[in-house]
Amino acid sequence: MNEIRTADSLGLSREDLPNSYIGRSVPRPNLPKLVQGRATYTDDVVLPRMLHAAFYRSPHAHARILSIDSAAAMLVPGVVRVFTGADIAKVCDPWVAVLAHLKGMKSAPQYALPLDRATWQGEALVAVVADSRAAAEDGVAALEVTFDPLPAQTDMATALAPGAVVIHPELGDNLAFQRTAVQGDVEAAFASAHKVVEARFVSARHTGVTLEPRSIIADFSRADDTLTVHLATQAPHMIQSVLATQLHLEEGRVRVICKDVGGSFGIKVHVYPDEVAVAAISRILGRPVKFIADRFESFGSDIHARDHVITGRIGVDAQGKILAFDIDDLTGIGPYSVYPRTSAVEGNQVVNLCGGPYDFANYRCSTTVVLQNKVPTCQYRAVGHPIATAVTEGLVDMAAHAIGMDPIEMRRRNMLRDDAYPYTSPAGMRFEGLSHHASLAKLLELVPVDRIRADQTAKRHKGVYRGLGFAAFIELTNPSPFMYGIGGARISAQDGATVRMDPDGSVVVASGVTEQGQGTETILAQIVAHGVGVAVNKVRVVTGDTQNTPYGGGTWACRGAGIGGEAALQSAIALKDQILHVAGTMLQASPATLDIMLGEVVDKTTGTPRISLAEIGRVVYFRGDTLPKDLPREFVQTRHYITKEYPFAFTNGIQACWVEVDTATGMVKVLEHWCVEDCGRVINPMLVDEQVRGGIVQGLGGALYEHCVYDEQGNLLTTTMADYLVPMAAEMPEIHVGHVETPTKESLLGAKGAGEAGTAGAPGALMNAINDALRPLGAVVTEQPFTPARILRALDAI
């Protein structure tokens, strides 16, 4: 383990090392605020002279806008003004979401509100601003918009066929991106294989359903020519840059504030045209304008994700050794690639991640990313991972079955050895250190496989079908500029933290990573308290303000703890050094003989208190005259951190799922679920476990219930929580979480990401469990969500 003094590393209990917080389940300091309703979500912010926006959204999947008559809307009491695409375009440029390193990628210019054509049902076309949201909606209802409906391109399978509706004629076709990775000789490997298994997998369109919907207040002040934006976002600095560019403002004159955020899951890391329109409207009106998406419009305008159809082949030898994977991924992303991260990344991730846990030589994987008249898709929790994992693990299980090998043995024979690192995967991913075998061993300590198999056999005799499924996975975390920066996006892979000590000895940390409800502020407080040597309740955390935090990337791709956490640790250590330097001078002792413990400078060897931080603060801030003239006294320290050795810090893990399938109704009951994952150093076990559990629930929900359903005309049918089914507590199983810790050597903290592991593995484990249950009946399901209808069809019951 990297060299941090933790109770664990010293073999002490935490009572023996009272100022140690790293590795402890410190309760979340911001929890009372959240549960007492004292949080500040964007909608809680009320500004003087504030207006409210509501949008007229396209009723058609694809239509030319013939006319917009706002006369009646302008007569609605409270309505202030109506904005069309042309009005907004006067102050706001369109954008094109491509990244240079995604070779050949194309997308069309997207305006905040389209000029003359609607390209998905739910697209914001006209904005009405009024004194209240209700009045703005009355105004929307009074708008008269006429359309010439156009044929919609909805089926991704026909997007590239001759005769397809080309959504943006200037692009020539509907192909947004294509990539094929090839390693080794795939055809020769298949030719020599003992068994080749092939299957087609479908991963359904999902959306994130954050508890707090997308929310923005844009406040342009003519007085000082600044745009202040309150926004529920994961990436304040990215949004600052985007808004400045699109609205022709200096970046320094745009400030993005993001206080409490009620969940994001990737939904809130993108540039949404309706939000940009709100900023443009404020720029025009010089008044604050608020827009809070309601649930109905969220379903039709929050990004969707995971709309993929994948065919895959695996070849194995007679001993079960994996010889090759050959995978073809097709995904539909809506009419535009989403700015600025692009909508090609999910497909690209499938190519990067398939086969990830295994040692094999021959790989071919391609992704084809096409446009369609549906809600745009983009990065959503565990981007591409659940797809790649389900495909890989589905194929591995099928191959194991084909050669009559136990699925655990199959994995044990093929997983990358724990001493194989550094290692470069056939897809070109570089792994610093993974622990597949240790994780599998730990999983098998938790899962009572023998008891489960015995129960399975006994139950089958009674007509009860239970199944056990496994899914090993890798997860990409701590991204370097290789993810977006090299493609030309102004998205920081670096993050910073400023830690300062105030006169009373309390500490404030300002960080570029953000709190979405997941506990980032808690771990920052823990790390800083540990690093400086103060009690955790003496640390205040500032996040989510581009004017008051170091520049950073925010929260995405599991980087908050690994990157933001390391910056916080380094700045805390720097502050501690500075404090000890001053203390050494005051005490006439060598700083090396001193330490800081719970806010007291102590003698390092004996622990004897020498002077409190409050006393040092008093002297430095109010009686600086008593200190030597040349004594440095900067009780503010800033450090930045960026990963340099590896493009990404990969993590790994394995999940198991135990289900019962009611073969008469097609209903699946998840009985129990297990996950062992390796996120490097665990900073707060409780938070990591709950991240894993929440991720698993999101993964199980996606595989069982969630589905953005469209009809053939491109009408979205699932626009309420009664139709888009999210997982609920009653259906969720007991989830057991275990850890293996392989810290990244790139940082002192050694933390990698943990937020997406659960989601990455759960659908694959569930699918394998269902198929294990159905195997005696000869049924297989590979199309998510695994609905009763699909299971009954697989059973030939309907």
Next chain:
Amino acid sequence: MKWPAIGYARATSLDELWRLQAEHGAAAQLLAGGQTLLATLAFRLSDPKILLDITRIAALRGIAVQDGVLRIGALTRHAELGRDPLVAQHAPLLAEAAPLIAHPAIRNRGTIGGSLAYADPAAELPACVVALGATIVAVSPRGERRVPAEAFFTGLLQTALAPDEIIAAVEIPGTQPTTRSRIIEVARRSGDYAMAGLAARLSLNAEGRVTSPRLVFFGVGSGPVLAARAGAALDGWVLDSAAIAAAQAALAEDLDPPADMHGPPEMKRHLARVLTFRALSPLLRASEVAE
């Protein structure tokens, strides 16, 4: 979405309600538990100008037994159905149905009158009252009218209520010691409207012979569907596996389910057969079960 501006008035008696209804005419809509109505208003699906809150009208409340008939006031909340001792004794089917309806917060507000008046084809209570051979008591300024539950549900979200009528109560005939009832359903998640459900009531005499069976399906048609042929296949027969199989087979003629988001008509037919088996097989005699 935000509601459009709407007026609100609370009636404390039927007379006051009639007066308010006369004043506002078609612009008025009754508000009971609000668990269906408020959601449709938020979606701006309907546009009433005023809501007339009936929840303080005493004449629409209360649960009582008179002359062997259980009378349940229209304002009875789903939660009350689930815990009322008279309901448990005289109409256990309703007590058994209550926990299947939505979630506790909704059951605390939703009313039986609202559920029957809204007539959702997948709702539990309309099917239950048809299975129980209940009578809907409708009132209007013109007086009271009794409609057999079977005739009350006339189509998708349609009932036999006249525009000025409201539901005052449901009357349920008494049970016999030989009466058996059961409600089961298949829903995607607990609390969801059912993909398919069955409310069944029948009498089973000492020899195990079935009389007056009523199998009422929900979630498989435009309203509660009384499966007459399946009932006929059971009526007068000893309940055994063959009888259940005959009832299952007869469903082919009884049901003509529409497709919905959960699946095709074949799935609903299949589920109806499964539910028939699952509802009836616990009533099989031990000798049958052992076979």
